Amino acid sequence: MTSPFGGIVPVGIGGIAGVASTAATTGTTGTQATQGDGGFAAVLAASFDRLQGTQSAADSLATQAATGDLKDVHDYMIASNEASLATEMVVTIKNKAVEAFNEIMRMPV
């Protein structure tokens, strides 16, 4: 008879890494971070870095809009749109990961 707990074995650190690789295949970060050390934390940190980049691009365009140096209105609108989407995405991924972690922590031992 196969162990009823067989399915649970990869959960834990492996499960978190699994979440990380899912995040990587959706394109949030580079794939190399998931294979090596760091796991999900590294993935999350890398996507935060990217998010920072998107937001600073939007910020500099906002400054240009305020100072009158902005050449194209749509550039700023798209950049701010992208920044808010990226924020939403990173937060969603974070929420999902925390949710999974909590689910595991609630597991009766």
Add this chain to the structure above:
Amino acid sequence: MAVFDTLGISGSGLLVHRKWLDAVSDNISNINTATRTNEDAFKERFIVARAVDYGSGEGGVRAARAEFGSGQGRLVYDPTHPLADKDGMVKYPDIDLGGQMTQLLMAQRGYQANLAVVERATTAYQAALQLGRR
């Protein structure tokens, strides 16, 4: 961010249509610019758009270059004009206002269409992020 490629692609479309609008407004603003008969008339501006190959590049479109129409113009009899020659002729650019208005419509509609794509793509991405949310 590479995930939101559509936004950048539509952004390139917006840029090209903005340049087209610029060219049309340039043409219309100079439609009554008189010159001497021995000079070139104002040359009509055209924007040449080129596709960025989606397979090898990131997709989208770019304004490759600006082309200029003929400077031949049309001669108009206006002897009181300070630029008139000894026969009383001046030169006006040979730009058709009707054609320019048509181009204006196309450029405006194209710009709006690209903005609609940005909007729809944003909604789609947001819907994807809502997936499985309780």
